[in-house]
Amino acid sequence: xxxxxxxxxxxxxxxxxxxxxxxxxxFDRHGVKVVNFMSAPGAxxxxxxxxxxxxxxxxxxGVLEGDVQxxxxxxxxxxxxxPVTQINTDPGFGGECHLDANMVRSAVPxxxxxxxxxxxxxxxxxxxxxxxxxxxxxARVMVCSVTEGEDKPLKYxxxxxxxxLVLINKIxxxxxxxxxxxxxxxxxxxxxxxxxxxxxxxxxxxxxxxWRNWLSTLAARAEAPA
Numbered sequence: 001x002x003x004x005x006x007x008x009x010x011x012x013x014x015x016x017x018x019x020x021x022x023x024x025x026x027f028d029r030h031g032v033k034v035v036n037f038m039s040a041p042g043a044x045x046x047x048x049x050x051x052x053x054x055x056x057x058x059x060x061x062g063v064l065e066g067d068v069q070x071x072x073x074x075x076x077x078x079x080x081x082x083p084v085t086q087i088n089t090d091p092g093f094g095g096e097c098h099l100d101a102n103m104v105r106s107a108v109p110x111x112x113x114x115x116x117x118x119x120x121x122x123x124x125x126x127x128x129x130x131x132x133x134x135x136x137x138x139a140r141v142m143v144c145s146v147t148e149g150e151d152k153p154l155k156y157x158x159x160x161x162x163x164x165l166v167l168i169n170k171i172x173x174x175x176x177x178x179x180x181x182x183x184x185x186x187x188x189x190x191x192x193x194x195x196x197x198x199x200x201x202x203x204x205x206x207x208x209x210x211w212r213n214w215l216s217t218l219a220a221r222a223e224a225p226a
Contacts, residue, residue: 016133019101023108023136030113033218034121036135038159039143040152041125044169046073047202048143048211049120053080055212059219062116064107066099066124073122085110089124098129101136118219127156139164139218146170150183157191165196165214172201 027034039045053061062083065074074086087107089096096103099121111119121137123130142163144152147170153160160166166188174181188197198214200207 013132016101019105020134020136023101023104026108026113027119027136027138032113032116032119033221034119034135034137034139035215035218036121036123036130036137036140037143038123038130038140038163039125040127040145040148043125043143043145043148044202045122045125045143046076048167048169048200048208049077049122050080051202051205051208052212052215053077053082053120055208056118056215056219059118059216060116061118061120062111062113064104064111064119064121066103066122068095068097068124083112083116096129097124097126098133099123099135100133104135118215127152127159131156131159131162141165141167143167143169144184144188146173146177146179146181146184150180150187153184153187153191160188160195161192163192163195165198166192167198167200167207167211169200169202171199171206172204 037045049063062085063077064085064087065071065077066087066089067073068090069088071086074084078084085107087099087103089099089103093103104121121135140163142159142165144166146168168184185197188195198207198210200211
């Protein structure tokens with residue numbers, strides 16, 4: 001029984017990776033760089049996007065917004081006058097707590113790929129499942145809020161281990177919390193030594209310029225479609 005269960009999981013991930021490669025081919029064909037943007041619920045992903053997207057001058061940005069239900073975050077980002085496509089995992093995909101490659105594949109026809117340089121996929125808020133499923137992205141960015149505690153890298157190591165960048169958000173709250181930033185960074189290095197990290201505050205804007213530059217550098221590597 002245990003072997004069968006493992007094989008089923010492996011087959012599902014293999015199928016997901018095949019579809020992810022097809023997504024990536026479509027993105028590459030249009031010269032679009034893709035960021036898989038992940039975090040726990042409430043870590044501040046949408047607010048960080050509201051902060052940074054208007055600063056990406058000269059870069060055409062689109063957003064693929066993932067939620068179980070509703071379009072609140074998508075509605076907020078649409079106010080920035082960027083193309084936003086919504087994916088709800090309930091009911092069409094069984095209410096899953098993540099986006100997988102097939103879900104993204106279903107949205108590709110609705111994405112204006114010929115009109116954007118950078119696609120941000122804001123994944124469903126969850127620290128477990130999104131880390132397991134590639135969707136065709138070039139890079140993964142994970143947001144960790146200081147309100148979540150220092151132990152999250154140790155409790156959810158795969159999420160932190162699979163990212164190219166970790167944004168440590170809500171640092172404006174540090175004076176008001178019993179939070180050891182040094183311990184968080186130590187735990188982060190324990191599961192992903194040397195991973196790039198940035199201290200940011202979506203509320204005050206601290207660190208947003210550094211993250212803007214990171215996104216700009218990624219988008220600049222996009223090649224024009226053949």
